[in-house]
Amino acid sequence: MALKHKSWAEPFKIKMVEPLKMTTLPYRQEKIKEAGYNTFLLRSEDVYIDLLTDSGTNAMSDYQWAGMMMGDESYAGSKNYYNLEANVQKIYGYKYLVPTHQGRGAEHLLSRALIKPGQYVAGNMYFTTTREHQELAGGIFVDVIIDEAHIPEISMPFKGNIDIEKYERLIKEKGAENIAYITVGAPVNMAGGQPVSMANMKELSAISKKNGIKVVLDATRNMENAYFIQQREEGYANIPIAEIHKEFCSLSDAATMSGKKDLIVNIGGFVALNDWDIFEELRSQVVVYEGLHTYGGLAGRDMEAMSRGMEEAIQDDYMASRVRQVEYFWNLLDDAGIPIVRPSGGHAVFIDARKFYDHIPQTQFPAQKLAADLYVENGVRTMERGIVSAGRNKVTGENNTPKLELVRCTFPRRVYTQAHLDVTAEGIIDLYEKRHQMKGLKMVYEPKQLRFFQARFEEV
Ligand code: PM9
Numbered sequence: 001m002a003l004k005h006k007s008w009a010e011p012f013k014i015k016m017v018e019p020l021k022m023t024t025l026p027y028r029q030e031k032i033k034e035a036g037y038n039t040f041l042l043r044s045e046d047v048y049i050d051l052l053t054d055s056g057t058n059a060m061s062d063y064q065w066a067g068m069m070m071g072d073e074s075y076a077g078s079k080n081y082y083n084l085e086a087n088v089q090k091i092y093g094y095k096y097l098v099p100t101h102q103g104r105g106a107e108h109l110l111s112r113a114l115i116k117p118g119q120y121v122a123g124n125m126y127f128t129t130t131r132e133h134q135e136l137a138g139g140i141f142v143d144v145i146i147d148e149a150h151i152p153e154i155s156m157p158f159k160g161n162i163d164i165e166k167y168e169r170l171i172k173e174k175g176a177e178n179i180a181y182i183t184v185g186a187p188v189n190m191a192g193g194q195p196v197s198m199a200n201m202k203e204l205s206a207i208s209k210k211n212g213i214k215v216v217l218d219a220t221r222n223m224e225n226a227y228f229i230q231q232r233e234e235g236y237a238n239i240p241i242a243e244i245h246k247e248f249c250s251l252s253d254a255a256t257m258s259g260k261k262d263l264i265v266n267i268g269g270f271v272a273l274n275d276w277d278i279f280e281e282l283r284s285q286v287v288v289y290e291g292l293h294t295y296g297g298l299a300g301r302d303m304e305a306m307s308r309g310m311e312e313a314i315q316d317d318y319m320a321s322r323v324r325q326v327e328y329f330w331n332l333l334d335d336a337g338i339p340i341v342r343p344s345g346g347h348a349v350f351i352d353a354r355k356f357y358d359h360i361p362q363t364q365f366p367a368q369k370l371a372a373d374l375y376v377e378n379g380v381r382t383m384e385r386g387i388v389s390a391g392r393n394k395v396t397g398e399n400n401t402p403k404l405e406l407v408r409c410t411f412p413r414r415v416y417t418q419a420h421l422d423v424t425a426e427g428i429i430d431l432y433e434k435r436h437q438m439k440g441l442k443m444v445y446e447p448k449q450l451r452f453f454q455a456r457f458e459e460v
Pocket of ligand 1: 052053054055102103104105127128129130185189218220221257258259260269
């Protein structure tokens with residue numbers, strides 16, 4: 001009998017395992033209350049399947065672990081820095097490298113170097129840490145993503161694209177000299193891991209060049225984006241993702257990077273760029289905020305693991321298995337009628353909490369509550385990506401009210417099996433059946449910055 005869908009499997013096998021604690025329902029009910037209904041405040045040992053994030057939660061290979069043993073921990077000029085620099089030049093194509101402890105370290109340095117207070121920064125939907133650093137440097141963030149990205153039900157191949165008209169209007173209204181740069185996240189995390197097409201990147205790059213505006217790529221998951229281009233964009237089907245990725249990077253002036261995602265490591269990041277003057281500025285800042293310019297807050301062994309992870313992540317077979325695992329899970333939920341962001345994206349599947357909990361208003365944090373309830377249901381940890389993550393307007397102090405009120409089920413790389421995904425989907429489906437019994441939340445503690453990490457809640 002022929003199978004309906006052609007199957008796939010990972011191009012690696014398991015060599016070492018980490019036991020997981022199985023917990024009971026009453027235990028989890030107590031733990032989520034103690035954590036103030038915030039999944040970031042749970043202890044990881046109380047979590048069965050951890051889909052909080054794909055950031056730093058990846059399983060390294062034997063090749064990477066072997067590299068860890070070859071860490072050169074000299075204060076200056078570590079050989080691992082030069083290995084990393086060579087791979088960034090080869091795989092990303094930028095000339096200069098400034099290592100940082102993680103992505104937000106890179107965002108901090110670049111925002112300080114490029115933004116003058118009062119300038120605008122365009123971007124295809126915000127990312128929490130990226131916008132925070134842009135605003136702390138005095139920038140005013142303007143979202144120029146296509147409208148469809150804010151609507152979960154709409155399915156299109158490149159839902160992360162920049163709306164070129166919106167971008168041109170911004171340039172016309174504010175003046176190119178008042179725009180510090182444009183950030184392109186590809187894929188767009190907050191929109192559901194939705195990719196950006198090469199055609200769109202080419203167009204915005206040309207407009208930016210014409211107007212003298214720099215293009216900064218948030219390259220955190222850009223290799224996943226390259227896979228989507230290969231699969232979905234005309235003319236790229238037979239091109240290896242390594243080539244697509246490099247071509248995409250070549251359309252930008254600089255990249256900030258959280259190595260904790262694409263590069264299959266637990267810590268690390270960098271800025272990479274082509275402009276010597278900005279590089280000099282970043283090099284003088286990195287020694288103040290991160291560490292010497294040849295380690296940027298990282299151990300030599302961490303730079304080696306990141307460099308080797310880069311070589312592995314850019315392989316077509318690996319990336320296909322990575323993205324298809326997410327797609328497998330997306331199909332399980334879609335087949336069961338769970339409201340999710342369409343189409344399937346790169347690193348995660350996003351549940352539409354507005355629809356899932358259609359009886360809970362946004363002021364009572366439906367996505368926050370759904371993440372908490374999913375933990376209670378079967379010990380799976382997910383993350384809120386809605387009104388709590390969106391924070392407050394820095395000028396008015398009012399809550400930002402995003403259209404997207406989502407819960408993200410995020411997949412660490414090379415960590416969970418298909419059976420883990422099946423069990424997780426079953427828990428979500430069970431909860432969906434009794435969803436109208438669930439109540440909303442009120443916020444009882446709110447930290448000043450990036451509140452989603454530490455805010456606390458109680459049931460209303
Ligand atoms: N992303 C994530 O879980 C981890 C922290 S926020 C909950 O998705 C992009 C697109 C990211 C990202 C982190 C960073 C910052 C920049 N850009 O976490 O500082 O997804 O290494 O990177 C997280 P760092």
